[in-house]
Every structure is written in C-alpha cells, then in structure tokens.
Amino acid sequence: MTGAGWRSRTSRKGERIMNTLWALLHDPNMRWIFISCTLLGLSSGVIGCFSYLRKQSLMGDTLAHAALPGICIAFMLTGTKSILYFLIGAGLAGVVATFGIGLITRHSRIKHDSAMGIVLSGFFGLGIVLLTIVQHGGYGNQAGLDKFLFGQAASMIGSDVLTLSIVSLFLITICYFLFKQFKLVSFDPGFAKGIGYSVGFYEQLLMLLMVVAVVVGIQAVGVILVASLIITPAVSARYWTDRLGVMVAVSGVFGAISGATGAIVSSTASSLPTGPLTVLAATALFVLSLLFGSKRGLLIRRLVQQRMKRRLGFAYEEQAATASVDERINKEAAL
Amino acid sequence: MSRTDSKSTTFVMERESIAPPLAVNGLTAAYQKKPVLRGVSFTVTEGELVGVIGPNGAGKSTMMKAALGLIPRLSGEVLVYGKPYKQQRKLVGYVPQRESVDWDFPTNALDVVMMGRYGHLGLFGRPGAKERAIALECLAKVGMADFASRQISQLSGGQQQRVFLARALAQDASLYFMDEPFAGVDAATEKAIITLLQELKQEGKTVIVVHHDLATVEEYFDSVLLLNVEVMGYGKTKDVFTQDLLQRTYGGRLAFLDRSGLAQPDITKG
Numbered sequence: 001m002t003g004a005g006w007r008s009r010t011s012r013k014g015e016r017i018m019n020t021l022w023a024l025l026h027d028p029n030m031r032w033i034f035i036s037c038t039l040l041g042l043s044s045g046v047i048g049c050f051s052y053l054r055k056q057s058l059m060g061d062t063l064a065h066a067a068l069p070g071i072c073i074a075f076m077l078t079g080t081k082s083i084l085y086f087l088i089g090a091g092l093a094g095v096v097a098t099f100g101i102g103l104i105t106r107h108s109r110i111k112h113d114s115a116m117g118i119v120l121s122g123f124f125g126l127g128i129v130l131l132t133i134v135q136h137g138g139y140g141n142q143a144g145l146d147k148f149l150f151g152q153a154a155s156m157i158g159s160d161v162l163t164l165s166i167v168s169l170f171l172i173t174i175c176y177f178l179f180k181q182f183k184l185v186s187f188d189p190g191f192a193k194g195i196g197y198s199v200g201f202y203e204q205l206l207m208l209l210m211v212v213a214v215v216v217g218i219q220a221v222g223v224i225l226v227a228s229l230i231i232t233p234a235v236s237a238r239y240w241t242d243r244l245g246v247m248v249a250v251s252g253v254f255g256a257i258s259g260a261t262g263a264i265v266s267s268t269a270s271s272l273p274t275g276p277l278t279v280l281a282a283t284a285l286f287v288l289s290l291l292f293g294s295k296r297g298l299l300i301r302r303l304v305q306q307r308m309k310r311r312l313g314f315a316y317e318e319q320a321a322t323a324s325v326d327e328r329i330n331k332e333a334a335l
Numbered sequence: 336m337s338r339t340d341s342k343s344t345t346f347v348m349e350r351e352s353i354a355p356p357l358a359v360n361g362l363t364a365a366y367q368k369k370p371v372l373r374g375v376s377f378t379v380t381e382g383e384l385v386g387v388i389g390p391n392g393a394g395k396s397t398m399m400k401a402a403l404g405l406i407p408r409l410s411g412e413v414l415v416y417g418k419p420y421k422q423q424r425k426l427v428g429y430v431p432q433r434e435s436v437d438w439d440f441p442t443n444a445l446d447v448v449m450m451g452r453y454g455h456l457g458l459f460g461r462p463g464a465k466e467r468a469i470a471l472e473c474l475a476k477v478g479m480a481d482f483a484s485r486q487i488s489q490l491s492g493g494q495q496q497r498v499f500l501a502r503a504l505a506q507d508a509s510l511y512f513m514d515e516p517f518a519g520v521d522a523a524t525e526k527a528i529i530t531l532l533q534e535l536k537q538e539g540k541t542v543i544v545v546h547h548d549l550a551t552v553e554e555y556f557d558s559v560l561l562l563n564v565e566v567m568g569y570g571k572t573k574d575v576f577t578q579d580l581l582q583r584t585y586g587g588r589l590a591f592l593d594r595s596g597l598a599q600p601d602i603t604k605g
Contacts, residue, residue, distance in 0.1 A: 053440060177459050184450055188436045194403050194429040195454030195506070196421075242486040244441045 020268065030267050032161045033153050037259030037278060039161075040220050043168040044213045045233035045255025046175050049248045050206050052234040053186045058113070059098075059207070061227035062120045064214045066090075066097035068127025068223050071148060071215075072134055083163045083216070090215040091208070097123055098207060127223070151222035151275030153263065160219065167216050171209055175248065182206060183244055220259070221275035229255060232282040239293025258282035354417025356381050356510040356541040357402070362411035364394070364401040370564065371397045375411070377560055377569045379510075382539050384532055386546045386556035386572075390585050393563040395545045396432065399512050403429060415510060425454060428508030430499050432515050438488045444498045445470050445483040451505030466505075473501040476534075478527050493524030500531060511535065511542040518547065529555060552576055 024030045051057055070093025074085045097119050104115040131148075147155070156164075175182065184192040185202045193199045210230065217226040237251035262278025291298055357379040364372040371394040379385055387395045401408045404420055415423035428451075448470040449462045456462065474480050477497040482490060490498065496516055503511055516528055532542055532555070543560075546552065552559060552572065559575045561568040567584040568575040 053437075055437075180453055180456070180461060183442075184453055187440045187442065187447075188431065188450070190400075190405055190431045190435055191429060191450065191502075192453075193405050194424075194427070194431075196424045197453075238441060242441050242443065243446075247441050 021264065024264065024267055028158075030263075032158055033156050033267070033274065034260060034263045036156045036161050036164050037153055037220055037263040037274060038256045039164050039168040039259070040217055041229060041233070041255030041257070041259030041278065041282075042252045043171040043255070044217050044226075044229040045237070045251040045253070046172055046248055047206075047209050047213045048230040048232075048234035048255070049237065049244070049251045050175075050182050050186055051210055051230060052238070053244075054203075054206070056210075057231045057234075058116055058227070060210055060214060060230035062097055062101070062116045062123075063090075063094045063207075063211055064218065064223050064226045065120045065124040065127070066093045067211075067215055067218060068148060069093055069123055069130050071218070072127060072130035076130070076134060083160065083219070086218075087212065087215045090218070091211050093123065094207075094211040094214075124223070147222070148218055149222050149224060150273060151218065151220045151225070153220040153274035153278075154266070156219065164216055164219075167212060171213060172252075174205070174209060178202070178205075179245070179248075220262075221278055225275055225279045228279045228282060229258070232279075232286050233258065236282070236286040236289035236293075239289035239296045242295055254282065254285050258285060354414070355379055356416060357543065358412075358414040358417075359398075359402060360412040360414070362398065362401055362413065363409045364397055364406060364411075365409055366397075370409075372401060373565050375562070375566050377566060379541055379543065380558070381541055382536055383541055383557040384536055384555060385541070385543045385558045385560060386552050387543060387560045387562055388546055388549065388552060388584070389562035389567070393584075395562055396514050398562060399429075399514055399543070399545060403427070403512060425506075426509045428503040428506035428511040430503045430511070430513040430516055433492065433496050433499060433518065438490075438495060440487065443484050443486055444474060444479060444490065444494075444501075447487060447498050448473055448501045448505050451502040451507075454506060469507075470501070470505055473504040474498075476504055477501045477531060491521070493520040496520050497524060497527060500528060504531075509540055511540065513542065513544045515545045515547060517544075517551075549581070 025034060048057075048060070051060055067090035070089035070091070071086045072089075073093075074089025075081065078085045100119045101112070101115045104110050104118065105112050110118075181192075181197060181202050185197065185199055185206075189199045189203075192202075213230065214226055217229050221229055233251040233254035234247070236254050237247045240250050241247050258278050258281040261281035262274045265277050265281075266272045266274040289297065292300075294300060355378050359378070360376050362372055362375040363370060371392075375394075375398060387398065389395050397406065400406045401411075402413045402420070404413075413420050415427055420427065445467070449466050451473070452462055452466040452469060456466075471480065471483060474483055477500050479494060479497050479501060482494060482498075487495065487498065496518075500513075500516060503513070517525055520528070532544070535542055536557075544556070546555070553576055556572050558570060559568070559572045560566065561575060561580055561584040563584050563586070568580040
C-alpha cells in the first residue's frame with residue numbers, strides 16, 4: 001500500500017465520521033441530547049473539583065441517592081415531571097440527608113463514612129419503595145419515572161435543554177465569581193473564618209450547587225451513576241495540573257467530553273444507553289490521566305525517577321573514577 | 336516600603352494607643368460540655384512577643400481559636416485595640432497549625448501567600464498584580480522567594496511553615512496569633528522565624544505565639560502566659576517563668592521539665 005493511498009483512505013474515513021457527526025447534530029432530537037449531556041458534564045466537572053478537594057466526593061453519591069425519594073414525592077404531590085419540582089424535592093431530601101449525617105456523627109461514635117453509608121442506603125431504599133408505589137398507584141403520566149435509576153438522556157427535549165443551560169450557566173457563573181472564596185474555604189477553612197468569611201454559608205452554597213448538579217445529572221445518567229460525573233472528571237483533572245483554576249477548567253472540559261461522547265456513541269451504536277456510556281467515557285479519561293497525566297501520571301513519575309537515577313548514577317560513576325585515579329596516584333607515590 | 340508606612344500610620348490613629356492590642360476577659364470555651372478553658376483573662380501590651388505555654392490539652396490552641404471566633408465561646412469578651420474582634424479583623428493576622436490543612440491542595444507557595452490579601456479584597460475582587468507583588472515581598476521576607484511557584488506539597492515542613500508566616504505577613508496586621516509556628520521545623524527555619532518575630536516587634540506589632548519548647552522561652556518572649564485550662568500565671572517572662580509556677584502549670588509532669596533542664600534536682604526529689 002502506498003503512503004498516498006493510505007492517507008487518502010484515512011482522510012476519507014475521517015470525512016465519513018465528520019459527516020455522520022454533522023448529520024447527527026442536524027437531527028434536532030440528537031442535537032438537544034448532545035448539548036444537554038455536554039452542559040451536564042461541564043457543570044458537574046466544575047463543581048466536582050471543590051467537593052473532591054473538600055474530601056466530600058462521596059457526598060455527591062449520598063445526595064444522588066437521597067434525591068430519589070425527593071423526586072418521587074415531588075412527582076406524587078404535583079403529578080408533573082418538571083425539572084424545577086424535582087430540583088426542589090431533591091434539594092429538600094438532600095438537606096434532610098446531610099442533616100441526618102450530621103446528627104448521626106455528632107451524637108454517636110459513628111464515623112462520617114459509615115453515617116453516609118447508612119443515610120445513602122436508607123434514602124435509596126425509601127426511593128425504590130416510593131417509585132414502586134408511583135408505578136402501581138393511580139398516578140397518571142408516571143411512565144419514565146423509573147428511568148431515573150439509570151437516566152433517560154434520549155428523552156430530553158428542547159425545554160429540558162433550556163433549563164439545563166440556565167442551570168449550568170448559573171453554576172459556572174457562581175463558581176467564577178466566588179472562586180476566591182471557594183478556594184480558601186476548601187484549602188483552609190480556619191483561616192477563611194479568621195479573615196471574616198462566613199465559612200458555613202459558603203459550605204452550604206457549595207453543597208447546594210452540588211445538589212443542583214446532581215439533580216440535573218440524574219436526568220441523563222441516573223441516580224446510581226451520577227456521582228461518577230462529580231468525582232471522576234475532578235480526580236482526572238488533578239493529574240494534569242497543580243493549579244486550582246486550571247484544574248477546574250480541565251475538569252469541566254473532561255466532563256463535557258464525557259457527556260458529548262456518551263451522547264454521540266449512544267446515537268450511533270445500536271441503542272446503547274447514554275448514561276452508562278458517559279460514565280464509561282469519563283472512566284476512560286481517568287485511565288488516560290492516571291497513565292499519561294502531565295503532573296502526576298504514572299509515566300511522568302517513572303521518567304522523573306529514571307532521570308534522577310541516571311543523574312545519581314553518573315555522579316556515582318564519576319566519584320568511582322576519581323577514586324580510582326586517586327588510588328593510582330597514591331600507589332605511584334608509594335612506589 | 337510605602338504600603339506599610341501609610342497603613343500603619345492610619346492604624347495608629349485608629350487605635351489611639353490607649354487600648355491594648357488584645358484584652359481577653361473571662362474567656363470560657365468547651366468541647367461537648369467539657370470545659371477546656373475556664374475564665375481566661377489577660378491583657379497584652381503593645382509591641383510584645385507573648386509566649387503561650389502549657390501542657391498538652393491545656394487549651395492553648397483553643398484559647399487562640401476562641402479569641403479569633405473560630406470556635407464558639409461560652410462566655411467572655413475579646414477586645415482587639417479596644418473593640419470587638421469582628422470590627423477589627425483587618426488588624427489581626429493568624430498562622431494556624433501546619434497540620435490543619437491538606438498540603439496536597441493544587442496551589443503553589445505564592446498563591447497561598449496571596450490568600451493573606453483576600454481579607455482586603457471585596458466580595459468579587461480578584462487578586463491582581465498588586466497582591467502578587469505584596470505576596471512576593473512577604474515570601475522574600477521569610478527567605479522563600481525562590482520557591483514562589485513551587486507546588487506546596489513539594490515543600491519541606493519548615494518551608495511550609497514559612498509560607499504560612501508569609502501569608503500572615505501579607506495580611507499586614509498589627510496583632511498576630513501564631514499556633515505553634517516552631518513545631519517540627521528545622522534549625523534554619525526556627526532561626527528565620529524568630530528573626531522575623533523580632534522584626535515584627537521592632538515595627539511595633541504584637542505577636543502571640545503558642546509554644547512548646549520550654550528551653551527557648553526566656554530567650555524568645557517578653558511575656559509569658561502559663562495556661563492549663565485556667566491562667567496559671569501571666570506577666571513578664573522573668574517574673575512568671577519560674578520553677579514554682581511552671582510546676583503548678585504542668586502538674587506532676589516533672590520528667591518533661593527535667594528533660595528541658597529546668598527542674599532543679601531538689602524539686603524532682605520532692
């Protein structure tokens with residue numbers, strides 16, 4: 001095969017992919033799903049950084065599981081599937097869950113992680129029970145509520161995209177303007193309090209933003225997997241940088257790429273679910289970061305180690321060489 | 336350095352030099368119902384280095400945190416230059432214990448020092464060239480100018496402590512609280528820190544330091560606060576740093592005093 005032939009064939013292949021993508025984005029349904037998933041990934045990636053750095057990654061998981069009963073109750077009360085009501089229901093459930101965790105850790109010897117485990121599974125159990133009641137009870141229009149378990153990106157429509165865009169914009173704007181506060185509260189809450197920041201308020205705000213990210217994320221990825229959109233991009237981003245600002249941006253981009261990949265692959269490959277594919281894409285990015293990350297990746301660490309070893313090795317050989325020369329001189333002197 | 340000059344003159348006018356830098360009155364604090372501080376009162380004289388001494392669990396850090404409002408206090412009053420602490424935040428600098436933060440945080444030394452300026456920035460204000468210049472200057476003062484862009488986990492314990500000190504300097508305060516700045520640092524850093532404290536003192540600033548090493552107390556501090564839940568003694572170092580009061584403060588832990596070479600043989604024998 002000649003080089004030119006090979007090249008033209010790859011470019012043809014590339015063209016075909018571009019054409020498919022183009023066609024996909026021309027289909028309005030697909031376009032909505034694509035944009036929604038990208039925005040979702042972006043905002044969860046951004047907010048995830050702060051929860052990761054505050055060692056609260058698992059809090060996202062707890063909030064997601066707690067959101068399920070909240071969403072069910074919101075649906076039972078209003079009878080509509082509106083993101084806004086779900087957001088309120090999930091938010092309230094999240095507040096109750098965090099309060100419950102605080103209550104358990106304060107008044108017993110139970111550690112934070114165990115308390116989260118108890119609350120998370122308790123709420124999830126309640127959520128499943130409520131979900132079953134909703135499906136077998138006389139609630140109309142309940143179809144699709146069970147999709148909250150694994151997400152239902154394929155059913156997203158124009159108005160959902162509008163809500164999602166507003167929510168994502170809101171999240172990112174707050175993180176941009178309060179970046180300084182979020183940074184200091186995450187790094188050194190004691191010092192932050194000392195200079196007059198109301199640390200409690202900012203912590204609550206970060207928690208609220210996480211609830212928002214989780215609830216909109218549930219739409220696409222589902223209760224069980226949504227935590228990975230909060231945790232994985234942030235952890236992956238940490239492998240590429242030592243600056244918080246860059247980390248937040250990289251994490252947002254990773255989240256967006258994951259969402260976009262999930263949406264595209266699920267629409268091309270025969271009816272694979274978007275949510276799990278999105279999570280798989282995020283996981284793949286994590287593995288890449290773990291291996292090739294420019295700051296802490298395994299490869300770069302290995303290289304640095306080897307370079308150090310080589311340098312030390314040279315120094316050692318040099319020493320040995322001078323030592324042998326000295327020895328020879330000494331011997332000659334002795335003779 | 337015009338920045339500090341102009342600032343400190345305004346500070347002098349604000350505080351009218353009558354009110355002491357710190358007046359603590361009947362401070363009581365508790366963790367879960369068990370009091371760790373009971374009725375602590377003392378007044379600090381301007382321009383002094385004050386050492387806070389006492390056994391582990393005596394409430395030294397708690398006293399600082401309660402005075403700064405980091406933990407709730409059950410009762411008592413803390414006045415900074417005659418006014419409640421909340422109104423005087425900008426006059427107070429704080430160096431927390433080094434272990435209180437995660438040094439793996441994605442940030443560098445310069446960035447941490449710039450945090451010292453956050454209290455002077457507005458709600459949405461962002462640190463800019465001015466804050467950067469101040470932070471670099473403060474890093475240079477603690478001998479860390481070459482490490483400005485170093486990721487903080489790549490610094491040694493002593494260097495991390497110096498970064499925290501530089502951050503406090505960047506606060507440009509008049510009264511400083513330092514929680515064990517000498518804990519686990521190398522000799523070079525200890526020397527750098529004490530030189531810095533002397534400089535601060537010469538500038539008329541007041542520094543309160545939680546300290547552990549009894550051997551250096553007389554050398555470092557003008558006044559000493561002996562603390563063990565209650566104030567066991569407070570005053571000029573030569574008046575308070577005595578056998579008798581130390582023994583009362585540390586209770587039966589004479590072995591500790593012994594090791595630091597302070598206990599007289601006749602006292603150890605009983």
